[in-house]
Amino acid sequence: MAKPLIQLALDSLDFDQTIGLATQAAPYVDIFEVGTPCVKHNGVNIVKELKARFPDKLVLVDLKTMDAGEYEATPFYAAGADICTVLGVSGLATIAGVVKAANAHGAEAQVDLINVPDKVECARESARAGAHIIGVHTGLDAQAAGHTPFSDLNDIARLGLNLRISVAGGIKQATVQDVVHAGANIVVCGAAIYGAPSPAEAAREIRELVEAA
Numbered sequence: 001m002a003k004p005l006i007q008l009a010l011d012s013l014d015f016d017q018t019i020g021l022a023t024q025a026a027p028y029v030d031i032f033e034v035g036t037p038c039v040k041h042n043g044v045n046i047v048k049e050l051k052a053r054f055p056d057k058l059v060l061v062d063l064k065t066m067d068a069g070e071y072e073a074t075p076f077y078a079a080g081a082d083i084c085t086v087l088g089v090s091g092l093a094t095i096a097g098v099v100k101a102a103n104a105h106g107a108e109a110q111v112d113l114i115n116v117p118d119k120v121e122c123a124r125e126s127a128r129a130g131a132h133i134i135g136v137h138t139g140l141d142a143q144a145a146g147h148t149p150f151s152d153l154n155d156i157a158r159l160g161l162n163l164r165i166s167v168a169g170g171i172k173q174a175t176v177q178d179v180v181h182a183g184a185n186i187v188v189c190g191a192a193i194y195g196a197p198s199p200a201e202a203a204r205e206i207r208e209l210v211e212a213a
């Protein structure tokens, strides 16, 4: 299996700080995630700026769309997004709308399983709806309550669905290799990189661990 891609979650609200962090970590990551707080604050302009500065990187926009999937996602794909996220709890019509917008731009749609009660069924339905990536995700609030994405990852990986698996939720140096071994195709790291004394050094460590897994 190909080595998983490493995705850096850019969760700052500040435009320049976001670009600065991306610049530091760029040599070690494959995907820049414009995090939900960041995209709500900065809109399509931050997507355009990242694509202009880093044309060889993929850009995921973490829209977490809940309704009006095609309408909401289309301007972000038009701005250069390679992947947009849609919530699994939104329902199949909204997921199908984001998939349609993605396909119209030669891009991808990722369904986020955050707070989905039946994650296995949602993953199956998302695959049938043509989603490209399923996101196993323990959000920041759930992490604060002690939750992790690891058991959900095992449940989704064993389904063998025809979509790639992205995993997010407090992944750090100590856990990244377990996530790789469990079958993740995309490993998302936010705080482990942006919260480190040296984000570049933290990103480099994570790259080395993923390569060695």
Ligand SMILES: O=C([C@H](O)CO)[C@H](O)[C@H](O)COP(=O)(O)O
Residues within 6 Å of the ligand: 009, 010, 011, 035, 036, 037, 062, 138, 139, 140, 143, 168, 169, 170, 171, 188, 189, 190, 191, 192
């Ligand atoms: O998606 C995220 C969260 O819901 C805030 O928007 C984070 O970017 C994601 O959880 C990755 O960050 P870490 O959990 O800090 O690795």
